[in-house]
Amino acid sequence: MTSSVVKFLIGSFLPLLVLLGSCFMNGKHDNENSIFSTLRNSEGSDEVSYCDEFFFGSYFPSMKGNQSDLVKLCQTQQHTDYQGPAVYATLFNGYERIPVYSATQVQLYPNCSGYSRPDEKSWSRVSLALCDSYESESATPSRIGHGGQQLEKCGKYQALDSDYKGNKEKIDVDRGHLNPNAINCQDQERQMATFTLTNAAPQFAAFNENAWRQYECITEYVILNHVPSERVYVMTGTWGTAKDAHGKAMWMNADSPDKNPVKIPGYYWKAVCYPGNEWEHKDAWGFAVIQENVVSNLPSDPDKFLNLSMFSSKYFMDDMFGKSCLDAGIGPIQNYFPVWQEILNAQCGSKPNIVCNR
Template identity: 40%
Template structure:
């Protein structure tokens, strides 16, 4: 049995473009020989400087990978190789972890477009935000936008997918794995797609490996454009979700 699914959902088509494997964590999340689509080849609204993040809690193993655009403050995509066991216990959603930031992007030096970082996600106190918010969003960039324009923090790799491992669950709560999603879209169509994926993994292919890419494309607006105290963050026009199951034992 083999199953591949690609879904594009617009909040307003994108094209897969082969690229190169990143260093460090790429081979952990993609089939041998598979390539990452490089953001720089997409052009248009997606053009900008990208870095490759191996997402992990500080001092722990990495759990998934993100190609992140430091110009738009958006993940181009996050990806993971994962299995779900319908008999396994799950951990509760963390109450407040949005202060987790990628230490690899802290500092004043501009990251190279070929850079690859271990995320080393750590709680960063407000006194250090000035060292960390130049090349990644911080919680303040999203605060107030739900009430003002109906925007949620939309996970790419969702907490609910990773919640059978406590550290992996916490590692999804970084804004390098998040993009602005309109609340109605996030809580309805997108949530239904995420639930469908988890149900298939647990009920149809329980405890088997799958590969999942989740990404953004295009731009409908810029969040915080008139607020100089916050970073600008593009609001994507589309979200896409790619799912691959190659078959039991393969």
């Protein structure tokens, strides 16, 4: 049996086994007692296995632009007595202290409820792997946990929660999730692991709470509505640098010497790849959307969606996904363009009609 077949079988059936130990037990799973916990604990080690499962195509594909100060993180959590498995991947810039992108594979189950949003205190954790130095070539387990006495030292290559404190009031920025809470809320290990500042960047609150919230909601809705329980690859990233009214590059804490400077990205983007399903005769599809990170209450715009081939060639040095997605059309999301506002009102209002709120 070839390694590619083994990888396919693991990617296809391990999540199903996980759901048997979660959704069928009152819609929840308990990390200490379920079959889910047993699988995770058996994988918990210092080695990262299957970090490439979060990519369809190139492994950590390179974007155009600056290639220095980058580290490949296989996002893991440091528990009391073991290190959890890798649950998504992040290409992170240690100088700018923001991610270039986070990549994940999701399977959403319509009859499985989700966990509530974790406490905001979760943001105080750091990537322990970045607290001294980091390896820029090979992928590194991030080991998300509490920095303790070495917390201040941990800020050399990553943002700390204290770096964001006060900036909501000062320049109205949020901690902008890349790999989002909501799309991971059926799996508590994955959901908790999204609360790390190696998976977030300064995002203007007005943009975050309007257009970006709607893009995330629609993405989840399309996956649940059209390919429930199937594997879908999602990449979410940043691009460029925000500019102030005078055209100057914006960095959070630029005038606060007691805090670490953190770059404010100029754009946020999201790309989704469904590679198809030969057994069920389903064609591949994929789409991307990119919008400027500005102080604006403007809603999402269906005209901003691109096919993956166009987006990949414009922003990536390597193909961001495999050929089946790059050659595909944008899929079922285009059916909602003529009724965009109605869909937003029905699915993405104050109480979204999806698995979890953001």
